[in-house]
C-alpha cells in the first residue's frame with residue numbers, strides 16, 4: 001500500500017492501472033480524487049481509495065475555522081460545500097449544509113471582481129460568521145484564511161504561488177486569488193494549523 005495526501009481534482013492514476021474506490025472518480029482515462037484525505041493504493045488488486053481523515057474541529061458555530069470547497073458563484077457570493085462536522089473523519093457534503101461567502105467577507109477593502117478572489121473548485125480555509133437554518137455564512141478576510149489550493153481554469157492543473165499571483169505548473173497560466181498566507185505549504189494534519 002502506498003500513501004500520500006490528495007485533494008479534490010488531484011490526478012491519482014491512469015484508469016487502466018486503477019479502479020476508483022471511495023473518494024475517487026474516473027474522468028476519461030484518468031482517475032482523480034473527489035475528496036481530501038490519504039490516498040491508499042492497493043497495487044495487487046489495482047484499486048485505490050481515499051481515507052478521509054483529519055483533525056478538523058466540529059462546525060459548531062461562529063468563530064470555528066474549517067475547510068470548504070467552492071462549488072458555485074455569482075457576482076456577490078460564492079457557494080461552498082463545507083466539511084462534515086459530526087465526525088472525526090470528514091468529507092465534503094455535496095447536498096448538505098451550504099456555506100456562503102459574501103463579497104464583503106473576502107478581504108478588507110473593495111473587491112472589484114469576485115472571480116479574481118475565488119473560483120469554483122478551489123479549496124478554502126474559512127471561518128464561520130453565522131449559522132442559519134439554510135446556510136452558514138463564512139469569512140476569508142483574515143491572513144490565515146482564504147484559498148489553500150487552486151486549480152488552473154484553463155487546464156485544471158495545480159497552481160503555485162508566484163509573487164502576488166498563482167501560476168499553473170502545467171501551462172503557465174497566471175490567475176489571482178485571495179489566498180491564505182500558507183498557500184502551497186499545507187501539512188497533512190490541516191487541523192493542527194487551525
Ligand SMILES: [Zn+2]
Pocket residue numbers: 152153154155156157168169170171172173
Ligand atoms: Zn494550466
